[in-house]
Amino acid sequence: MLNEDTPVPRSSRVTVVVATKDRREELGRTLSRLAELRPRPPVIVVDNASADGTGAFTRSAFPWVEAVTLPENRGAAARNVGVALARTPYVAFSDDDSWWAPGALERAADVFDECPRLGLLAAAAFVGEERRPDPINAQMAQNPFRRGPGLPGPEVLGFLACAAVVRRTAFEQVGGFSELLFFTREEALLAQDLAAAGWALCHVADVHALHHPSALRPPGSWRGRLERRNAVLAAWLRRPLERAVRETGELARAAVTDPGARGALGEALRRMPRALRGRRRLPARVERDLRILETR
16 A cells, blocks of 8 residues: 555546446446546446456456455445555545546546645536536535635535545545445445544535436335435434434334334344444534534
8 A cells, every 4th residue: 555645646646446236337338438537547346246247347348447346245335445455545436327527536636635634525426418417516515614724615524425536544544434334324424434533525616527327226115215224323323312312213103104114223223233333423513513414
């Protein structure tokens, strides 16, 4: 691993990490777009135990890409594997249906070089062939927090993983994406952990990520169950006791008549011992900022 103070060639300041599962065709499109960037960034693909030959396809069609096939599906935490393999000071994330605009990664690296406090850069995301601005762009630009001295944009406490670049040392300091949550709300938890560790997170509107959402998506009921489960787990991991109890109580009441809520509650309770072992209250300043966002 390179130390962050070690000089790095300008062409290799940012590695792109792509986590994927069973979307070989979409991944091929993403890697082709990343290959067109100049300079071409190092790319690490982490395959979440795909059954469609993703690993072999990547190694054959894109031999310049470092491909890792995991023995099991680790969800969003697969990105942690890619970051651990990166040799650059900064790491950008792409999903298998997203990539970075020309010049975006060089601009992001310049921003990090100029701001040692910056732990995460939240780029602007644009969707589809029409490049429609994702609504999250406006939300981040209008965050109610003051811009701190020397920061490159509005401070944020959330981001899209497919439109984020991190300082590798900051990411590793806080442990990366949660293994416990698996999928959904992992971005919010990482943002909270970075802020709690004293890192700045900023929206930089002139760094662009391009997202062409895949048609191969899990059922909405599956995602909804994980959202409800992880709302409870995330509260027990970082939020005040009264908030965690309230989230759990609301889900328990819904579970009486709602099978989806019942499934989410059962999964939350099975994971609760791990959540309690990992419980770490946020500093008062971060909790205050979260409450400001939640009451907007």
